[in-house]
Amino acid sequence: MSLRVSELRVYYRTLKGDVKALDDVSFTMRDGEILGLAGESGCGKTTLGKSLIRMDGRMRHMGGTVELDGRELPIGDDRRMNEFRFHEVSLIPQYSMSAMNPTRKIGKMVGELLGSRGVALDRAELESRLDLVELPRKVLDNYPIELSGGMKQRMVMVISTLLNPSLLIADEVTSALDVSTQKAVAKALIGFRDAGFVKSMIFVTHDLALTSHIADTIMVMYAGKLAEKAPAKVMVTAPRHPYTKLLINSLPEVGVRHADKKLSGIAGSPPSLLDPPAGCRFRARCPVAGDECGQEPPVVEVEPDHFVACWKA
Amino acid sequence: MMLQLDNVTKVYKVGAFGGKTFAAVDGVSFDVRSGEVVSLIGESGSGKSTIGKMILGLTSVTAGSITVDGVPVKAAKEYYRHVQGVFQDPFSCYNPVFKADRVFQLIKESYYPQVSAAEWDGRVRSAIQDVRLDPGQVLGRYPHQLSGGQLQRLLIARALLLDIKLLVADEITSMLDASTRIDVLNLLAELKERGLGVLYVTHDLSLGNYLAERTVVLRNGTVVEMGLTDKVFGDPLHPYTRKLLAAVPRLNAPWEDAEPTDTCRYHAGGASGALFEADADHFVACARLDGCPR
Ligand SMILES: Nc1ncnc2c1ncn2[C@@H]1O[C@H](COP(=O)(O)OP(=O)(O)OP(=O)(O)O)[C@@H](O)[C@H]1O
Numbered sequence: 001m002s003l004r005v006s007e008l009r010v011y012y013r014t015l016k017g018d019v020k021a022l023d024d025v026s027f028t029m030r031d032g033e034i035l036g037l038a039g040e041s042g043c044g045k046t047t048l049g050k051s052l053i054r055m056d057g058r059m060r061h062m063g064g065t066v067e068l069d070g071r072e073l074p075i076g077d078d079r080r081m082n083e084f085r086f087h088e089v090s091l092i093p094q095y096s097m098s099a100m101n102p103t104r105k106i107g108k109m110v111g112e113l114l115g116s117r118g119v120a121l122d123r124a125e126l127e128s129r130l131d132l133v134e135l136p137r138k139v140l141d142n143y144p145i146e147l148s149g150g151m152k153q154r155m156v157m158v159i160s161t162l163l164n165p166s167l168l169i170a171d172e173v174t175s176a177l178d179v180s181t182q183k184a185v186a187k188a189l190i191g192f193r194d195a196g197f198v199k200s201m202i203f204v205t206h207d208l209a210l211t212s213h214i215a216d217t218i219m220v221m222y223a224g225k226l227a228e229k230a231p232a233k234v235m236v237t238a239p240r241h242p243y244t245k246l247l248i249n250s251l252p253e254v255g256v257r258h259a260d261k262k263l264s265g266i267a268g269s270p271p272s273l274l275d276p277p278a279g280c281r282f283r284a285r286c287p288v289a290g291d292e293c294g295q296e297p298p299v300v301e302v303e304p305d306h307f308v309a310c311w312k313a
Numbered sequence: 314m315m316l317q318l319d320n321v322t323k324v325y326k327v328g329a330f331g332g333k334t335f336a337a338v339d340g341v342s343f344d345v346r347s348g349e350v351v352s353l354i355g356e357s358g359s360g361k362s363t364i365g366k367m368i369l370g371l372t373s374v375t376a377g378s379i380t381v382d383g384v385p386v387k388a389a390k391e392y393y394r395h396v397q398g399v400f401q402d403p404f405s406c407y408n409p410v411f412k413a414d415r416v417f418q419l420i421k422e423s424y425y426p427q428v429s430a431a432e433w434d435g436r437v438r439s440a441i442q443d444v445r446l447d448p449g450q451v452l453g454r455y456p457h458q459l460s461g462g463q464l465q466r467l468l469i470a471r472a473l474l475l476d477i478k479l480l481v482a483d484e485i486t487s488m489l490d491a492s493t494r495i496d497v498l499n500l501l502a503e504l505k506e507r508g509l510g511v512l513y514v515t516h517d518l519s520l521g522n523y524l525a526e527r528t529v530v531l532r533n534g535t536v537v538e539m540g541l542t543d544k545v546f547g548d549p550l551h552p553y554t555r556k557l558l559a560a561v562p563r564l565n566a567p568w569e570d571a572e573p574t575d576t577c578r579y580h581a582g583g584a585s586g587a588l589f590e591a592d593a594d595h596f597v598a599c600a601r602l603d604g605c606p607r
Pocket residue numbers: 012013014019021039040041042043044045046047048058094273
């Protein structure tokens with residue numbers, strides 16, 4: 001088992017009270033597994049990614065544990081986490097394309113970054129990884145501004161994985177890219193896993209169609225909780241949670257035309273996480289909700305590797 | 314016929330002292346009719362936003378002409394009464410220190426000062442309902458208290474308060490999640506049914522296909538293929554269109570292999586990019602492929 005997250009709770013402190021952005025989330029990941037993490041804006045995806053590597057000042061670890069390769073990660077302890085960052089867990093953050101230092105040539109920046117971690121730069125290794133993501137070696141002599149969005153994104157991937165972390169978290173790394181660049185970045189991520197540069201990966205995105213191509217397993221979150229987790233193929237062909245079903249039905253495939261088939265979004269919006277409603281958090285929007293949904297549905301393994309939190313799944 | 318682009322070119326000055334030039338848009342012609350959505354598709358940097366900005370008078374046209382109902386683009390109040398734009402990042406259109414609904418008040422002050430406050434309030438509420446929002450939930454709130462999708466729809470409501478004939482929507486759906494995205498697309502479809510013309514700029518081919526009657530595929534500032542969406546996507550002729558379509562991830566099918574490109578160098582823009590009509594309302598630029606009919 002590569003990653004085991006148990007009953008994790010992470011809240012944001014605000015003036016109005018705690019925002020319960022991650023509320024009792026449990027799941028595991030196998031060695032070599034790519035986990036696609038999907039769900040509406042605000043459901044807690046970025047919060048989960050950040051919790052596994054670096055909490056920001058307003059985040060509080062309220063309970064639960066995270067184990068990576070059998071060792072517990074001290075996620076609530078910023079200083080002790082340092083030992084794990086970059087070596088064991090690495091994050092490509094949302095909007096990371098603009099995060100590279102603009103005043104340094106890329107090759108120089110990589111050298112300095114590794115130096116700060118006490119590791120010498122292996123030029124040949126770096127070059128072979130550039131080859132893998134199809135970046136010309138001369139990018140090392142460029143400034144970040146000289147690369148296109150997709151090139152920058154691939155460069156950030158190479159840098160974040162140079163120390164072969166066990167777990168890589170990629171947060172919305174393809175959302176701002178056009179389709180052909182998206183495909184190149186996605187293939188590069190799979191290549192990194194296949195080459196063993198990272199053992200396992202969490203790929204966060206809004207885009208279920210894209211995730212279904214990259215991920216072995218897809219996990220859908222709703223309002224700070226796990227709604228459904230299943231092998232990618234099962235998730236897109238036979239989802240069991242009403243929320244997942246609606247989410248998949250709102251995707252226009254190439255070939256669907258408004259004139260022929262009007263798709264619809266999910267009516268309503270997610271509940272506030274300051275004071276989430278009791279019972280199932282999807283209840284107010286759920287087309288099949290019943291009386292039992294006033295109680296919180298437990299996460300149940302309905303089939304091997306297929307977990308659902310819904311009374312009617 | 315309403316929006317008409319005729320051989321439109323935009324040359325930017327680049328380099329430290331503007332010593333070099335770069336043609337971001339090169340000889341583009343197409344039109345958008347009333348009651349029609351036309352999608353403008355292309356990779357980033359292909360010139361889509363530059364075209365949108367020229368139509369909205371936010372940047373000048375270097376050569377060629379853009380007209381709406383025969384009248385050239387003019388960055389003036391009367392023009393904006395009929396032509397409005399909505400952009401990718403809705404947050405940038407709001408001033409965070411003011412309530413979001415201030416955007417409506419600004420429209421009243423500059424276009425409808427004679428309308429009474431009570432009547433204006435009624436118009437605002439009905440425009441907000443037109444974009445399927447609940448006025449009670451969105452009025453009186455600050456931008457950070459609303460989601461991206463809500464802010465985006467308020468901007469469309471603002472455009473509806475004017476007597477618009479043409480809406481330019483530039484990547485308005487790329488930051489939205491799947492469910493909100495469909496709501497916004499269905500709203501654009503309703504606008505078209507009410508007789509508006511919509512230019513829908515996107516890099517997402519399946520969204521363009523869902524919505525648009527006609528499609529224009531742009532590459533390096535020139536049109537490589539355009540016409541009825543059914544034909545452009547159903548029978549794509551240019552290898553670049555095929556390459557884009559092959560890259561679209563589909564839920565239940567493996568990624569298609571990219572079109573082999575070694576037999577062909579696409580024209581990198583320039584005069585040779587002339588379009589020819591392959592079929593009724595289906596135009597393609599010669600890609601100099603073997604067996605190319607030209
Ligand atoms: N600094 C903060 N203070 C208070 N609440 C926060 C803060 N950051 C995030 N939140 C809240 O926590 C919840 C989860 O946010 P998170 O960023 O994890 O969402 P996400 O699923 O990554 O969304 P997106 O798809 O938009 O990136 C949201 O309700 C959000 O409003």
